[in-house]
Amino acid sequence: GQQLNQSPQSMFIQEGEDVSMNCTSSSIFNTWLWYKQDPGEGPVLLIALYKAGELTSNGRLTAQFGITRKDSFLNISASIPSDVGIYFCAFSQGGSEKLVFGKGTKLTVNP
Amino acid sequence: GAVVSQHPSRVICKSGTSVKIECRSLDFQATTMFWYRQFPKQSLMLMATSNEGSKATYEQGVEKDKFLINHASLTLSTLTVTSAHPEDSSFYICSAAGTGGPFNYGYTFGSGTRLTVV
Secondary structure, eight states: OOOEEEEOSEEEEETTOOEEEEEEESSOOSEEEEEEEOTTSOOEEEEEEOSTTOEEEETTEEEEEOTTSSEEEEEEOSOOGGGOEEEEEEEEOSTTOOOEEOOOEEEEEEO | OOOEEEEOSEEEEOTTOOEEEEEEESSSOEEEEEEEEEOTTSOOEEEEEEETTSOOEEOTTOOTTTEEEEEEETTEEEEEEOSOOGGGOEEEEEEEEESSGGGGGGOEEOOOEEEEEO
């Protein structure tokens, strides 16, 4: 079956530091997504990637869709306390196809 | 735009009873809705995909007779957990996929429903 590996599982950083997390898959996919989930809430879409090699920014967040379409990374620059949460990558084949989620990266930011 | 409303946010029910969770797309027509379940400290697991006007497609291992899904209109899907048991306690989340613009592909999620079965 389709496997999605997300790392690291958790991160503990100081406020102001940059953060990087990544996902790799065993198969090629057309769409990579990065979500953030706060406790007791549904995931909120941060960045969507549709093309191999695509680099997209959303404020302090930057994500890239790997050339091979099997991986993606998410960077957060100058972290702040409200960046705390769980970050999930997800992929799909596009259209209205279902999403497959990674296991998540739990981010803790110390003030 | 692209708002998905999920209700209730929390529900506590007695073992053996049924619970209905609603998922509404507020500003777009959702041709497809997805239902996920999330256990503590785990990722989201897709339970089923529902298309308006047709039967839902369930993922392997999900009991369709226990988790009844209805998608009778383009803005509403419901998940009914029948004869709930404590092991059904979980966080249930829906997402909706519409047509056109940024609403495609089930990218917008509801805020989730915390179900506790006692």
